Amino acid sequence: MAASERLARLRDAVVGDEEPGFSLAVLAAAVAALVSLPLVALLVRASNYGLGHLVGLVTQTSSVDVLVNSLVLVFWVTLGCVLVGVPLAVLTVQTDLPGRRFWTVVAALPLVVPSYIGAFTFVSAFGPQGDLADALAVVGVERIPAIYGLHGTALVLVLFTYPYVFLTTRAALLSFDGTLVEAARTLNHSRWAAFKRVTVPQILPGVTAGALLAALYALSDFGTPSIMRYQVFTQQIYVAQRSLGVPEGYPALLSLQLLAVVAVVLALESRIGGNTSASYVSRGSRQPGRITLGAWKVPALAFCAAVAVLSLGVPLGVLAWWFADAGEAVFEFDPGVAWNSLKVAVAAAVAATLMALPVAGYAARSTSLFSTLTDRLTYVGYAVPGVVIGIALLYLSTEFAQSLYKTVPLLVFAYVVRFLPQAVGTVRSSVLQVDPKLTEAARTLGRSPFGAFRKVTLPLIAPGVAAGAALVFLTSMKELPATLLLSPIGFETLVSYIWLVRGAGSYGAAAIPALVLVGVSALSMVVILAQERYNG
Amino acid sequence: MTQRHSQTRRRFLAAAGVASTTALAGCTGILGDGGSGSGDDDEPTLADFRGSGELVSGRPAPGGTSIEELPDLEGELSIYLGGGEGGRYTTLVDLLARYYPDFEPTTDTQPSSQLANSIVQEYESGTTQADVFWSVDAGSLAYVTENGATVDLSDDTVSAVADDRFATDQWVGLAGRSRAIPYNTNEFGESDLPTSVDAFASESRFADNMGWAPTYGAFHGFVTAMRQLRGDDGTREWLNSMLDQNPARYDSEYRVAQSVTNGEIGAGFGNHYYAMLMVADSPDAPIDLAFTENDAAALVNTAGASVLDGAENPDLAESFVRHLLSAEAQEFLATRGFAFPMIEGVEPVGPLPTIEELSPPDLDLQALSDVQPTLELLRDVGILS
Numbered sequence: 001m002a003a004s005e006r007l008a009r010l011r012d013a014v015v016g017d018e019e020p021g022f023s024l025a026v027l028a029a030a031v032a033a034l035v036s037l038p039l040v041a042l043l044v045r046a047s048n049y050g051l052g053h054l055v056g057l058v059t060q061t062s063s064v065d066v067l068v069n070s071l072v073l074v075f076w077v078t079l080g081c082v083l084v085g086v087p088l089a090v091l092t093v094q095t096d097l098p099g100r101r102f103w104t105v106v107a108a109l110p111l112v113v114p115s116y117i118g119a120f121t122f123v124s125a126f127g128p129q130g131d132l133a134d135a136l137a138v139v140g141v142e143r144i145p146a147i148y149g150l151h152g153t154a155l156v157l158v159l160f161t162y163p164y165v166f167l168t169t170r171a172a173l174l175s176f177d178g179t180l181v182e183a184a185r186t187l188n189h190s191r192w193a194a195f196k197r198v199t200v201p202q203i204l205p206g207v208t209a210g211a212l213l214a215a216l217y218a219l220s221d222f223g224t225p226s227i228m229r230y231q232v233f234t235q236q237i238y239v240a241q242r243s244l245g246v247p248e249g250y251p252a253l254l255s256l257q258l259l260a261v262v263a264v265v266l267a268l269e270s271r272i273g274g275n276t277s278a279s280y281v282s283r284g285s286r287q288p289g290r291i292t293l294g295a296w297k298v299p300a301l302a303f304c305a306a307v308a309v310l311s312l313g314v315p316l317g318v319l320a321w322w323f324a325d326a327g328e329a330v331f332e333f334d335p336g337v338a339w340n341s342l343k344v345a346v347a348a349a350v351a352a353t354l355m356a357l358p359v360a361g362y363a364a365r366s367t368s369l370f371s372t373l374t375d376r377l378t379y380v381g382y383a384v385p386g387v388v389i390g391i392a393l394l395y396l397s398t399e400f401a402q403s404l405y406k407t408v409p410l411l412v413f414a415y416v417v418r419f420l421p422q423a424v425g426t427v428r429s430s431v432l433q434v435d436p437k438l439t440e441a442a443r444t445l446g447r448s449p450f451g452a453f454r455k456v457t458l459p460l461i462a463p464g465v466a467a468g469a470a471l472v473f474l475t476s477m478k479e480l481p482a483t484l485l486l487s488p489i490g491f492e493t494l495v496s497y498i499w500l501v502r503g504a505g506s507y508g509a510a511a512i513p514a515l516v517l518v519g520v521s522a523l524s525m526v527v528i529l530a531q532e533r534y535n536g
Numbered sequence: 537m538t539q540r541h542s543q544t545r546r547r548f549l550a551a552a553g554v555a556s557t558t559a560l561a562g563c564t565g566i567l568g569d570g571g572s573g574s575g576d577d578d579e580p581t582l583a584d585f586r587g588s589g590e591l592v593s594g595r596p597a598p599g600g601t602s603i604e605e606l607p608d609l610e611g612e613l614s615i616y617l618g619g620g621e622g623g624r625y626t627t628l629v630d631l632l633a634r635y636y637p638d639f640e641p642t643t644d645t646q647p648s649s650q651l652a653n654s655i656v657q658e659y660e661s662g663t664t665q666a667d668v669f670w671s672v673d674a675g676s677l678a679y680v681t682e683n684g685a686t687v688d689l690s691d692d693t694v695s696a697v698a699d700d701r702f703a704t705d706q707w708v709g710l711a712g713r714s715r716a717i718p719y720n721t722n723e724f725g726e727s728d729l730p731t732s733v734d735a736f737a738s739e740s741r742f743a744d745n746m747g748w749a750p751t752y753g754a755f756h757g758f759v760t761a762m763r764q765l766r767g768d769d770g771t772r773e774w775l776n777s778m779l780d781q782n783p784a785r786y787d788s789e790y791r792v793a794q795s796v797t798n799g800e801i802g803a804g805f806g807n808h809y810y811a812m813l814m815v816a817d818s819p820d821a822p823i824d825l826a827f828t829e830n831d832a833a834a835l836v837n838t839a840g841a842s843v844l845d846g847a848e849n850p851d852l853a854e855s856f857v858r859h860l861l862s863a864e865a866q867e868f869l870a871t872r873g874f875a876f877p878m879i880e881g882v883e884p885v886g887p888l889p890t891i892e893e894l895s896p897p898d899l900d901l902q903a904l905s906d907v908q909p910t911l912e913l914l915r916d917v918g919i920l921s
Contacts, residue, residue, distance in 0.1 A: 127787075229751070241653075242646075242649075242650040242653050242654065243649060243650070243653060243907075243908070244649050244652060244653055244675075244676065244679050244905055244907055244908065245905070245906065245907065245908040246653075246908065397663070398657065398658075398661035398663055399661065402661060402662050402663045405658070405661070405663040405665075406663070406665055488665075489614050489616075489642060489644040489665045489666060490614065490642035490643065490644055500645060503647075505788075
């Protein structure tokens with residue numbers, strides 16, 4: 001992608017001939033090794049069972065069904081996200097849709113609703129005997145289509161992940177050269193033909209990039225399929241880990257299968273990203289003339305409004321309704337639960353930031369293969385679904401570190417593994433913006449290497465470090481499967497509390513924690529946006 | 537949906553607090569001098585343990601060993617709490633914690649089968665987390681016991697349970713629950729209800745008139761029992777005939793009872809206490825319970841507890857289990873959860889038969905842990921997706 005190219009360019013510009021110190025390399029390697037531990041544990045565990053046993057499991061269990069279900073879900077979610085995200089992007093960028101700015105913001109906002117909270121509210125509204133069903137029963141509608149299963153899962157995932165496609169497509173549309181369309185028009189192409197032959201190829205890489213993000217999300221999401229009762233890898237791994245009479249090694253086998261599918265998606269992403277990076281970042285282009293919607297204005301607005309109602313109106317409306325309906329009970333919410341969430345998320349943010357500093361510093365200053373490798377290894381968390389990290393850490397602790405089993409440090413470590421890439425990413429791009437000559441100057445003025453770092457580099461990268469820490473903090477707050485698998489007994493967090501009351505059906509009790517998590521999500525979006533601006 | 541459930545419960549519990557003093561007018565003095573028992577700092581009294589409403593009023597004071605006669609609970613205790621009857625079990629734990637200021641219980645609430653699985657995994661890796669496993673069904677207790685993860689209980693604790701079907705060396709029953717047929721009394725008379733589960737799958741008056749909750753754990757226990765009694769093929773046959781009757785699907789057995797009450801269906805399959813919740817909520821509700829005889833639909837299961845091998849505080853754990861078999865705790869489970877009590881001297885609530893009057897099938901409750909084949913069968917027949 002363009003980002004890697006830009007990084008390389010920046011690196012060439014700022015890195016002198018001098019390689020960073022040996023100690024930095026060791027530190028970075030140590031961090032990389034540490035966060036790779038869970039995956040190593042998973043592989044060790046799986047190899048304990050032997051290949052024959054695992055292959056036997058594939059045939060003897062329903063794991064093929066799970067694979068098929070997961071792929072079918074990914075297909076529909078990806079398709080749905082394209083069908084929702086691309087039109088919204090085209091409408092808000094290239095047409096005279098009334099209130100385009102407004103719709104742009106609205107279309108991006110569903111990203112701030114954690115998908116499991118979205119699913120939870122959808123079940124409450126549209127589930128059997130849900131609020132909507134009750135309302136319709138009054139007017140004589142006996143049954144509404146069941147929300148559970150594939151279509152419910154796909155619907156919810158599309159509604160809360162289409163913004164990935166929307167945002168990447170929008171970026172592609174904004175940056176592509178509008179004069180090309182005009183050229184096509186002068187060559188007597190109709191508007192539609194010009195769109196098909198010029199616009200589509202130009203924005204396709206952007207669409208694909210977003211679609212792959214959505215696919216990856218659909219594959220790794222745990223909460224939505226669990227709530228919607230659809231059997232996919234994440235949900236099955238969790239169930240298999242906790243059910244009676246499940247064959248030995250089944251959770252490990254499913255985890256490996258899921259990782260294999262993730263690897264395929266990532267490989268696709270790097271290929272597509274690599275081949276076409278040039279086409280959708282051409283800059284300084286002019287916008288083509290806006291398409292006049294004419295009579296299509298009304299259906300276009302209806303489409304935007306329908307998406308907004310489903311993806312924002314339903315979840316926020318239901319949460320507000322729970323809040324109002326719970327009355328006094330709302331205040332029975334135990335603040336200790338929020339305090340627990342806060343503590344582990346702060347610990348994760350601090351630990352991830354401390355670990356990100358050597359990795360990012362090394363990666364930004366070194367061109368060696370080794371630095372690329374350590375940098376890449378810390379990205380494990382982006383690729384590995386939370387439920388797999390949870391399972392892997394359960395294995396790791398029960399087999400090699402019993403004293404860590406279901407302790408707060410292990411839970412924090414899970415968050416660090418999962419979200420370290422966010423910290424590394426933001427810190428690295430800030431380090432790249434610091435001119436190494438400044439540190440050199442400090443060194444020639446007699447500062448020690450650490451002194452130079454503290455006096456010169458650190459103040460300059462502080463905003464990036466803070467943004468990275470904030471992101472780790474906010475995403476740790478809402479991580480679901482790792483929290484459920486690894487929390488110590490009696491240690492309740494906002495997330496595990498929501499999960500518990502959801503299971504018990506006391507929806508009103510979930511109102512406050514769910515609203516807090518939506519707020520936390522919104523804040524992390526703000527941090528990301530601010531950070532992007534900072535990076536220019 | 538379940539919103540209404542919790543509201544009902546809340547209203548019910550609130551009513552319990554208010555009405556308990558009236559209910560207790562004649563029998564104070566079990567714990568200290570009775571009193572209002574409303575303030576959080578006060579030592580709870582029988583009034584706090586006991587439920588309320590028409591079903592409960594006029595009950596005699598419970599017999600059996602009172603909490604007062606048991607040694608004090610003192611120290612930290614970790615409890616794996618299975619299911620928990622919509623929060624009722626944690627209420628009981630809270631009451632005990634209020635009764636003993638130096639007793640600090642921590643509970644982790646998850647479905648019983650999940651906890652059973654965790655306990656065995658933790659036992660095998662030497663990372664036991666909890667002291668007590670309090671489960672809503674005997675199957676998961678059996679699973680834990682069979683895997684060696686529990687320790688022997690003392691004779692004193694085991695002998696507190698009156699019926700030896702519900703106690704082993706390693707776990708004791710705390711609250712009996714029977715499978716039952718909740719039926720709408722406007723639609724059926726008492727004598728209309730067959731005593732065999734097969735009749736519901738064959739007679740035309742039950743076609744399009746039954747309800748079940750196939751995703752519900754208790755339903756899976758029922759089908760598992762049937763598999764033990766008549767084999768997989770026989771069970772498949774019954775399920776297929778039942779499907780031909782086109783039963784309405786619900787996501788919980790509480791919903792089944794609710795739909796029986798409002799006449800949406802004539803009868804259903806469920807645990808006995810859901811119908812009692814309807815009656816407690818509205819004494820005139822047109823719902824009653826029928827029990828089949830000697831088949832899976834009359835299965836009597838029990839919630840129970842055991843002490844875990846590797847518990848940090850096994851003595852406290854055992855004493856806690858003994859407290860759950862005290863007169864007050866059993867009265868709590870009988871009057872608030874409508875369970876069949878496990879000790880002599882505490883009677884089931886209102887119209888319920890005693891547990892001895894039921895005709896459950898001859899089945900080792902330990903066999904109920906074999907749930908995986910049941911789920912596969914249900915999927916195979918097309919009941920579960």
